[in-house]
Amino acid sequence: MTRRDRGRRQVAAILATALVGLTGCSAAGWGVHGGGGGKVHLTYALWDPYQQVGYQKSISLFEKAHPNISVTIEQVPYNSYQSKITAQYISRNAPDVFWVNTPWLGDWIKGKLLLNITDRVTRAGIALDQYYPSLVKLHESDGQLFGLPKDWDTIALYYNKDYLAKLGITSAPRDLRWNPTDGGTFLQFLKRITTDTRGHNALDPKFDSNSVKTYAMASTNDLQAIYGDYFAMNGGSILPAPFATTSSIDSPQNRQTLTFLTNVLQKAHVVVPGGQTGPNGGSDNIETLFSEGRTALWQTGDWQTNSLSQLSGFKVGIIPLPAGPKGRISVFNGLTDGIVSNTPHPEEAWELVQWLASAQSQKILGSGGYVWPAIKSLDPLFLDYWKGKGIDVSPFLEEASGDTVSFPVATGLAEALKNVTTALGPVFLGKASATDGLASARTILDYRISYFK
C-alpha cells in the first residue's frame, strides 16, 4: 500500500508540474495581456452565421486596404449576447467591434460601454444624410452618436403565391385598410383566404370554424413583427420617447388595438389559435406553420427572405402592411457596429467601423442579398438581387420611405420586453382581457426602464 501510494504520488507530482506548465500557454489566463508588436488584431462579434459570409467578404477587402490590421470574426449566440458582451467588457476582454441591436442600446449607452464616436464622425467628414434619418437618430443620445447605421429592416406580409392562386387571387392587394371596429378591407381579405377542410372560406355562411384547414395568418405576441406596428397605426406607442422612464404601453388606443389583434381576429377564426403558435402565444412555431402551408400569410421582417426563398413547397410573394387609422406604419429597426469603450485599439476599431458604414462595404452586403443597406442610395442593390431570385421585396422599401416608428430605446429594455411578453401571454391565449394584460405589462415595463436612472 505504501509503495503504491508513493508511486502514485510521484506520478501525480509529475502530472502536476506538467499541467501547471501547460496553462502558462494561455498567458491571458494569468492576466498578462500581450503588447504584440506591429500588427493590430481586432475581434469582431456577430450572431448570424448567414450574414457572416457577406461580412467576411467585406472584411477581407478591409484587411487588404489596411495591411497592419487583422480582424477575426467571432460568432456569439444571440440569446446570451448582451450578458456575454457586458461581462467581457467588465473583465476588459470584450471584442473590439461588435453588432449592436436596439434593445441593448439603452443599457450600453448609459453604461458607457459603447464608444462615443461623435467627434470622430465630424473629423472624418462622414455625411450623415446618406443614411435614413431615423436610423441615425436611433443611435443617438443627448446629441451624441454611438454608432453609424449599417442596415435596416421593416415588417411586411409574405404570402403563399400558390395557395392564393388556387383561390383565384393572382396578385394580392397592396392597399388593404384595417380599423379596430370592423377590421376594414383587411379583415374581409383575411376571411376570404381562410378555408376549412371542405373548401369554404370564412366569408361563406357554410364555413365550419371547427375544421379550418388554412388560416389567413397568425397574430402573435411579438412586438416588432405584430403589435408594435398596429399600435402605431392606431395612434398608440410603447414608449413616449427614447430613454423614457415611464411607458405609454397602456393607453385606450393600445387596448383597442390589442383587443382587435386577439379577440376580434380569433372570433373571426382567421388566425391560428393562440396556444398553437408558441409559448405565451409567441411566434416560435409560425415559420413551420407557414412553410407547411397552414397559414396563407406571414407578417414578419425582411430578414426571413433568404430562408423563404429556399422553400420547396411554394413560391412566396410580399405585400405591404394594411394601413390603419393613422395610415401605414411599420416598425423600423437597424443594427449598428459598436466599439467597446475600453478597447486597447480605438483608432483601428474606428477604421473598421468607418469601413463597415461606408458605401464600399454596404454594396457587398446589399448586392449579396444579405441586408438592406442603411445608405439610401444603395437600396436598389438588395431589391435587384431578390428580383433576380423571383421575389419582389419592394413593399419593405415602400414602407421604409413612408411613415415608420423606430424600435423603442430604453435602459433595461431587453429584459423588460421579455417580461412584457410574459405579461401579454394570457391575452394572446385568450385567457385575459387586453386591459388587464396591458396594465400588468405597464407595471413591469415601467419598473425595468426606470431601474437605473
Added chain:
Amino acid sequence: MRSTIVVRRSLYYAALVLIALIFITPYLFAVMAAFKPLSEINSDRAWNLPTHFTFDNFKSIFQQYDFGTYLLNTAAITVILTAGQVSFSLMGAYAFARIRFPGRDALFWGFLMMLMVPNVVTMIPLYVMMSKAGLTNTYWALFLPYVFGTPYTIFLMRQYLLSIPGETIEAARLDGCSELTILRKIIVPMSRPIIITATIIGVIFSWNNFLWPLIATDSNKQQVLTVGIANFNSNFVSQWNLVLAGSLVALIPMVIMFVLFQKHIVNSVNLAGASR
C-alpha cells in the same frame, strides 16, 4: 419453508440487480451514444450497440471545439487548488488540534460559523472584488477562493488529528523539535488517510465546480470543462452525439478516480459521519 427462503433470496437479488441497473445504465447509454453518429442516436433505441462505431464525435469536440483547452484548464486548476487546499488546511488543522494557544477556541468557532455560509452568498461579492482587481476571466479567479484552505477541510482534518495519539508529538517537543519539523516528520506520515481523503474531496469539488467558474469566466480560452459543457449543450441543442461526447470527457475521469479510490471515498463517510 425452503421455497420461501428461495423466493426471498431471488427477490433480494432481483432488487439488487434493479438497483445496480438504475445506477449504471445512464453511464452505459451515454458511452454507447457518444460512439454513434447522430442519425443512429435518433433512430435507434438507446440500448442498441453502435452499428457504425465512430470516434468522430470525440475528434470534433477536441479539434473543432476547444474541449482540449477545457480539459487542460480544469486539470491544471484542480491540481493547484487541491495541492494548496490540502497543504494549508493540514497546517491549520494541526494548529487547532495540537497546539494550545490563547484564543484558539474562539478562532475555531469563527471558522465553524463560516461553514454555515452557503456558496451563493459569497459568489456576488467575490465577482465584484475580482472584477475590480482585474482578475475576472483569469486562472487566478478560479482557484484563489479555495486554495488557501477551507473550513470544511480544516474541520475534517482536525477531527482526524484529534484522534491520533499524542505521545510521539509530546516526545518530539521535549526533544526540542520545532512545530514545522513535527508536522513534516510525524504528522504528515501519520495523516496519510486523511490527506488522501481530503485530496479526493478537493479533486471532486474542483472538477465538478460550476457556478463560480460560470460567473468568473467569460471566454473560451479560460473556461473549465463544466462551463464548456454547459455552453456547448445550449449552442448545439439536440446534437446529442457531440453533446454526450462532451459530457463524457468530464464523467470518465471521475469514474476512473472512483474505481481507483473507492475505498477512501467510502472511508470519508466514516470520518465525516463520526464528526457529529
Added chain:
Amino acid sequence: MTTVAAQSAEVAQIDDARAGAGGSPRRARMTALGLLAPSLFGVTIFLAIPVVLVIIFSFLRWNLLTSPQWVGFGNYVDIFRHEGAGHALLVTIYYVVINIPVQTVLALGMAMLMNRRGRFTAVVRVLCVLPYLATPVAMAVVWQWVFDPQTGVVNTLLHQVGITGPDWLSSSSWALPVVVFANIWQYVGYNMLFFLAGLQAIPPQVYEASSIDGATTRAQFLHITLPLLRPTMLFVLVTGFIGSFQVFDSVYVMTQGGPGDATTVMNQLIYQNGFQGFRIGAASALSVILFLVILLVTVSQFSYFRNRTTYEMV
C-alpha cells in the same frame, strides 16, 4: 460525537499534561498563527468579507457599469414585487420537500437492505456510490437526453408498452420532478453509506435482547433503529437540506428555470438577476434571503433533534 467544547477539553488535558515543556503560550501562539496564516487569509478575504459585502450590496442599486445608488430596503421589496422572489422561494421549497424526504427514505431503505455480507451485495453497494462523483453539469446533459420527448430512453421505453410519455422537461408539471430525480440518483448512494455506518454502530445485542423480550421487527425498527440513527439522520438531513436549497447546476443545464418559471429556484433567480440582468443589489438581497432561510431551517432541525438524540450507548 462529542461537542466541540468537550473535544477542546480533551486536547487541553493532553496539553496540560506536558505544560511547561516546549514553549511559552506566546510562542505557541506565534507558531500556531503562522501555521494558520494561509487559512486565516483565505477565510477572511474569500468568506468573511464577502458576507459583509453581500449585505451592503443588498442595499444598493448597482449594475457595475454606473455608480451605485443607495436604496435601503428597496431591493427587498422589489425582489418580491417584481422579480418573482416569492415564486422562486416556493419552487425551491417544493423542490426540497419532494427531494429530501424521498431521498432519505430511499437511502435508509437501501442501507437496511444491503446491510449484510456477501460479495454481490458489496459490489452493488459500491455501484450505488458511483453517481456521487458524477459531474452534475455533465449528468444533467445526459438526463436531458434520457428524458428527451422524442428520442429519449424513457419515452421510447414507455412507447414500447403503449404509453405516450409527457414532454418531461418542457412540461410545467414534470420538469421539477425530473430535476429532483437527477438529484436523488446522484446522492442517494452516498447517503446510504452514512446510514450503513450508523446501522453498523448499533450493537446487535440490543436487537437480540429485544427479540427475547418479544419485540416485532416493526417495533424494533421504530423503537431501536430509528432513535439510535438520529445523529446520522440529523447529519444527512442537515447536509441534504443545505445542499438542496442551493440547487443550480442541473436546473441551469436542463431547464434554465423553465418552462416559464416553473423550475426557477432561488439560485437560478439569483444568477439571472446578478449575471444576466446585472442587478447586483437585487441579486445580493436574494442571496441574503436564501441565507436566512437556510439558517432558519438548519437551526430548527438542530433544536428538533437536540432533545431527542441519544449519543451514547449506555
